[in-house]
Amino acid sequence: MPDIETQLRDYGEHLDDCYPDVAFEELIAEAAPLTARRPDRRGILVAVATGVLILVAVGGLSLLLFNGESPIVDEPVPIPTTVPDDPTPSTVPLEPVEFEGTWTSVSRGWPPNLLTFTQDDGGFFTFLIEDSGGITELAHLCTGWLDEIPATVTGRAERSDANALSVLEQVVSCGDGSTPPGDISYLNETLFVFDPASHAIVDDGGREWRRVVASELSTPASAWRGIWPQATRDAGVEAQRLADAGDSEYSWQVIDIAPETDAYEDVATAFVREVVGWETYESSDGGQMTEDESVSVMGPGYGRFVRCDPEGSNPHYPELGCAPRSGNTFELITVYYDNLVRREAGGIAIVTGWVETTLEQDIPPAPDEVRRLVEAFLNARLAGAGAEEFISGTAPEGGYLYAADGDSRFVDAELVNTLFPGDDSPVELETQWPTGHYGILARLTAEDGAEVHEYYEVFPADFSAGTIRWQWSVPAG
């Protein structure tokens, strides 16, 4: 039997074969939806810095930050601004969007941040973005990208039109007192655009922000941020001491870093159950916002939970075992936590805040109907005509819809197990919550015996259009 190292080496080659590099065309297909939902920046950024101003500003910042030594600046560094000498708010349309208030980022894949707008008497907006240490540009700015720390951005903005705010100036403050190490002048190009269709703000980084309807926000980062179970620093220190002594009243808060468990799960779920009062819930997702590599202890993190209707059923996702209490809309709560007293092994986790929003689950098409659609697509390929009509987005490179490499026509096709392509047991299609899409693997055989694996995805909207998304192919075996 090969040793572990040899198995790992062989397994790496297997992974490379199974998951080849992403083709450029695939990237463009991925990017297209992003482009479609981004606001049009042209015409809005007319007032943004001229080239001369940018050069002067960037040059000045560079001199400030990179004087040949590590920058040591105690105060937050203002980002070069393009504020005119006599700032005057731009013309405000008749029915401007109400930006004031607190918004939370909800884009899938982004940890939730908070964005608060306040309008001053002069018609300008001040804003505050609170990043509790997530993997965002703010934390990236403060630390280079690793070991994200809490960070805030304060700034000023003005209306560009009824639905948009353009940023005039911003200041990044890093939670550890450090200074953003790189060129951050590009942040002044930031736009916040309200999308009337979704009632959300979209910034030009692609993040979506929704108004916080009902929230209990943590105290400012400069103060004790813990809210539960210990609401004060003294209580937190005492709880840590008792946890260290093995007091079970507090030791349950200690982070469990065993690989089989998820750090902070206890304090987060206990908070949802005991404080928020949800009897039944399901973990949606979560993540660690930083990780202390030296001691393998998780740092600040978050968990998202959806509330379940204990009496309800979710026919669209029976395996989830959780039904929304209203239609297909889940109540969603994001719980922040951190080991505030001691960020090392044995440190207790304390909840620092939470935000309630909602999550829509998409209704998946029936698996049998999806299977029929995919099989129709495969049959068209074997027949040699009509397969193009089934594809949304990118088609296979090189015209290999009907033939394998070498122009050998496909003569057979079958669905195979996604995880174990060599497993010949019947394939059961499974939808993914909450997007309602299917990931499907097929094996096509050409007349010369060549086999390829192809991977498709079928989202509800694709299914309605009678199409599938062709994702990739790789020689089988």
Next chain:
Amino acid sequence: MHDDESSVAFTGFVREVGPRLRQSLIAAVGGEAGREATAEALAWAWENWDRLERMHNPAGYLYRLGRNRGISALRRRRPVFPLPDRSPDAPWVEPGLPAALARLSETQRVAVLLIHSFGWTYREVADHLGIAAGTVQVHVQRGIAKLRHDLKVDVHA
């Protein structure tokens, strides 16, 4: 939109960074999710190239971005790694190896896979993750020890 010059620069960036980004994201969040996260991260890079090319460590940033999206995309917390099929050409691995990899802590798994499966050097992993090479070594040692324990492999065998 992108002009020709930035398109050429981006293409070169993808050629240079793409494979390593893919391998590291596969190690972090699993096979299929890792590849999808790579595509999403590079698509984001394409959309934000003017911003990204000015960043201090664009590859590292994309790794963190892709990792986060990959984790969020997982229905459950544990990543999924495929078991090789039973064909004669397929590599032989302990049937429990993919699951054991999934049970490692993320840092251990990334370090183990990048070093032992994808052939990175300790220095390369350290630079990519932004940690000390000695720290990478610790994670690799712990990860290998955990794999041996889970797979019941005698360390002296």
